[in-house]
Amino acid sequence: MSYLRSDAFKSFRPTKASIPPSLRPGLRMKPPAKDMVCVHPLNPLDFLLRAAQIYPEKLAIVHPDTPTPVFYTYSVWTQRVQNLAYALIQAGIKPGDRVAVIAPNSPMIADTNFGVMAARAIPNLINTRLKPSDVEYILEHSQSKLILVDHACAHLVKNSPLPKILCNDTGREEGDPYEAFLTGGRKFSQERGWSGLESESDENAGAMLCYTSGTTGRPKGVITTLRGSYLAAIANAYDNQMNYDTNYLWILPMFHAAGWTYPWANTFSFSTQITLRNVDFDLIWNHLLNSDVTHYCGAPTVQIGVVNHPKAQKPPRPVKAIIAGAAPTAHLLGKLEEIGITPIHVYGLTKTYGPFTRSYAQPFWRDLSLEERSKLVARQGHSFATASEVRVIKPPKDEDDETVEDVPRDGQTMGEIIMSGNIVMKEYLGDSEATRKAFRGGVFHSGDLAVVHPDGSVAIMDRSKDIIISGGENASSLAIEQELSSHPHVLEVAVIARTHPKWGERPHAFVILHPQHEKTWASKPSAFADDLKKHAKDKLPGFACPEWVEVVPELPKTSTGKIMKHELRKRVAKL
């Protein structure tokens, strides 16, 4: 089965009313009033209009794994985006309004990454795995004016009084309200095209709204800017050498930190995006083997699923796997490289448009063993192409401490990672107090604890709340996980602090065994615990060795593959 190589898409044409007779003239928005000819507000929307000018017939969006597959060229996609903008304006959406979007990866959510912006409104991308009550909170808090909702997520908003546009993800006008919405937008436009839409004159205007999952307390709404989105997207396109020949597979949900700006990075690159509704490793391998995929993003847990799949083998083209959310282990790096997938470790937050740092390979790494190298790759590294310098400062005394003082570059002194500059968020929506705290001292406080090595690379030791204070020593749960995962029978591991009568806290390790070793330890979990503890003692100081080892069939994870340590903490609290 070959997707991009097949002629399948040629036999399909999307809703006729969505396609204008000729697109090319007038791919230009009404320009903002200008102070200076030489200053044009940065806006990722320009990427789409440029792509549609240069490569109108290039495939932009491919959505093949549904009963009614759709394939949109840049020309057609740009028209759909334009229709969406007009439809939103017709529905009363004003500049700065929030438009809620709840959908898995699909053409509809891809449309909104540009179309809502083209109406100068802000897409509020909502995590599809939330509970209805959380969704309700976000809709209210964001004061969203309208909901664009995929059919699979309709139950999440069924009690909302807001106007809803249901998308059945068919690409056909008949029976698909979203498609009818677009067609309505086109009619409303009266063929004024892009020149009937006003471009945003303030590059620091809000671009996207993403609520962070928030392990404690209510989710907070992160507002990013057009300028930041533009610069972060270019950095991702540049740093991963994306171009006309790039085929990007959407495994990472687009709603997660605005898809790390890849919706725009791909468009800047004239690449082809393949949208996968769900993380289905069978389908992922179909695409890796048959669709000439060159790039995908995912947390380590996703990557583990990729390399351990029975179909895993060398794909026909070299693939770059961008990894964030946690550091990849030596085992994972080795497995990926074995099948020709180049792992790229980046680090960032929703508040930094995804990647803010990257582990940049040094020439001497070539001479290291896989295990030595993996320790360097696991570092968060140096600042990303358009980011300002990442820094680690002495931990603040409290949430009002404005002091910004760098820790020494000794690889030992732990401090808090701070960021600043163009790819840091603008603010928390409607929460000036949280914004003030996050930005105190004129920098963004990440809440991640790290050291700086003599070469200037930063390495996260922990989230401040994940640190284990064992016998008065600070033990990094991440460092412990890194060492435990080097045990050949460990597939995945999570370490948390558990109360200890003598030491205050001690590490508790949750372990998933590698499938081929499950049987070995099936009836003797305590023997495995002993074996792993012995392995740990050779590698870790005593206070960092796990006191408890628990073999589990799976770990609780967020929709984006992050391990939910707060769930594990709840579990041990009951013990």
Added chain:
Amino acid sequence: MSYLRSDAFKSFRPTKASIPPSLRPGLRMKPPAKDMVCVHPLNPLDFLLRAAQIYPEKLAIVHPDTPTPVFYTYSVWTQRVQNLAYALIQAGIKPGDRVAVIAPNSPMIADTNFGVMAARAIPNLINTRLKPSDVEYILEHSQSKLILVDHACAHLVKNSPLPKILCNDTGREEGDPYEAFLTGGRKFSQERGWSGLESESDENAGAMLCYTSGTTGRPKGVITTLRGSYLAAIANAYDNQMNYDTNYLWILPMFHAAGWTYPWANTFSFSTQITLRNVDFDLIWNHLLNSDVTHYCGAPTVQIGVVNHPKAQKPPRPVKAIIAGAAPTAHLLGKLEEIGITPIHVYGLTKTYGPFTRSYAQPFWRDLSLEERSKLVARQGHSFATASEVRVIKPPKDEDDETVEDVPRDGQTMGEIIMSGNIVMKEYLGDSEATRKAFRGGVFHSGDLAVVHPDGSVAIMDRSKDIIISGGENASSLAIEQELSSHPHVLEVAVIARTHPKWGERPHAFVILHPQHEKTWASKPSAFADDLKKHAKDKLPGFACPEWVEVVPELPKTSTGKIMKHELRKRVAKL
């Protein structure tokens, strides 16, 4: 002879006083006061500081072809740039001041592309091929405060009353005033490092000053911005896939349109720059064959010199040749591709930081003949990665006409190319009237005449002053040159208008014969003229066929390889 592969550079260390014991801490300038944490002024200086952080030991500048070769790592180079900034401040240079720089490609001019900026001053890069009187005019008009001058250019400024720092291009402190200047800067810094230098808070502040050669009238001083330089440089780095493995050969002079932003694009990419003092094809081929060169820039005349050199053969690594200044001919394209050099045709002006458009290859080009394809490659194409849309408008009635009205996309209607957005210059220094005229209607008027093809690509027909009005028809001198150059015996050709008693004007062609065919026509120039006219008649309308054909041994060219048509016009005016 192998340069980059050799260990030669390891045995050499530049002036000891220029190298600090440890560079890494404090590669951060004093930050500007901030309105918003998320807005950091765009400034290419950030590229250098980031490169020195991530790859301090990577070779940044290689200058091997002198009696005292020098090799600077990013770490050392960054220190030299810092020293230069302090030295300038010590010399009384204030923010916004102009510092004149007259030098061929060399480490000194490379330093100034960052070091003058680090002092918040503006480098005034002066063409080394100008006459002393022109240099004098520029120095006065720019109100430059200081001159940094290479020993080979000292005669150009010997009458100037300004303070001068002579550079003997040795990299040694003894007997090289420039090196002593840097050392003085270091002493003056009192080891405050980058944190003792203030970063520019206004990204629209002047970045560079380049005087355009001006075929008529006095040269005009183009002021660009930090924001534009940042965005244009990233576009060049992205679009030509430059990265850590890039070895860039400096054939294009850095003083020409600020080296098309490649001083910054290279630094953004962590690449290695090899500086060539002169366009010496023997040396160029030494580097193409032995230094693993991957990229270089040059006008077609330079490229002709490259492909026709006796050493021409397939270099060990794929090479990208970026071509601007005129369109490459089919012959040149074919020759370049034959030896594994990929030609990339871009178009722009000093006022647009070099490249503003590029001829983007389309998949169907693969199926075309070389000649058909070369006609498409020769188009100026579509807008560059961070440029706003390039447009062609109905020619203005006069220099006060503010009308901006696009010509139809018919490939026939000629109009004027206009540009706007972030990679358009800020202004002409001290000439508000010329600035107003250039920016009338809120767009930049290029003075180039072009058509727009149905696919949106633009194709230059001529400079407005180069058009030939023959029998009332507009004949494009470029189109005629393109056709004449397809004659197998033509190496290079230039066509201008010559007064004609009956037709008003008629084309006059100056031709350089291909060396291997020189003998064929040696004693019979009129036979060649007949042969070429016959060739032209098959391809061009009658009014565009050359009335006169003149075989010449060489063509008058600017230092950057552009043919000086005004010189040719002077010549025919005398006939």
